[in-house]
Amino acid sequence: MVRLIMWVALIAAAVWFIKRLINPPAPRTKPEPPEIAATPMVRCAHCGVHLPRDRALSQEQQWYCSETHRLQGPAARDH
Template sequence: MGLFRLLFWIAIIFAAIWIWRRFISKPKRPRTREDAAAPMVRCAHCGVHVPRSQALSQDQRWYCSQAHLEQGPHSGDR
């Protein structure tokens, strides 16, 4: 019976410490802007969507790479 009481009190102490640490710890930081979804743009040549921060623009059109920027917008049927 003594061993049961000892294990019981050890479990109570660990649970109290765990609860105390959860409520005392700093709140988790809110999601930063970098973690949020980046605005996407469509390549005028191939149609692939890329993050606007990585895209290249010319004449209000967006391109996924320098090669597509140099080739210009796609002129065929799609």
Template sequence: MGLFRLLFWIAIIAAAFWLWRRFTRPARRSEQHRQSPAPMVRCAHCGVYLPRDEALTKADQWYCSQAHLEQGPKPGER
């Protein structure tokens, strides 16, 4: 009977430890929830790379700011 009681308490302690670890650790991010990196484009005027969502476009060329969009591509390029 003593062995049964010992195994019972070991199982209870192991279960409590497992539950504690499960709820205190940060959640794992699955591969499906990861965001893919934003596509980057190069400014036709200064050459800086920036996310395509933040870039301005004109005639199939990307620009980092309104000023560079108005100035156009760097001389000697396209």
């Protein structure tokens, strides 16, 4: 009985190996991650925080992070 099981296993392994040689498996390719469009960032003229341009407020070619900072205007910076 053990001999019969060994012969069946050997034949099954040979068939599997031959099928694999004839039709090799397709190489696995990693799916490309979707391209994420980067949102342009701007700097608040008052506090210097960077934020996406679509969330910023603009006034006279200056960008602000909030209405309060827009009303206060640009900060005086010593560089």
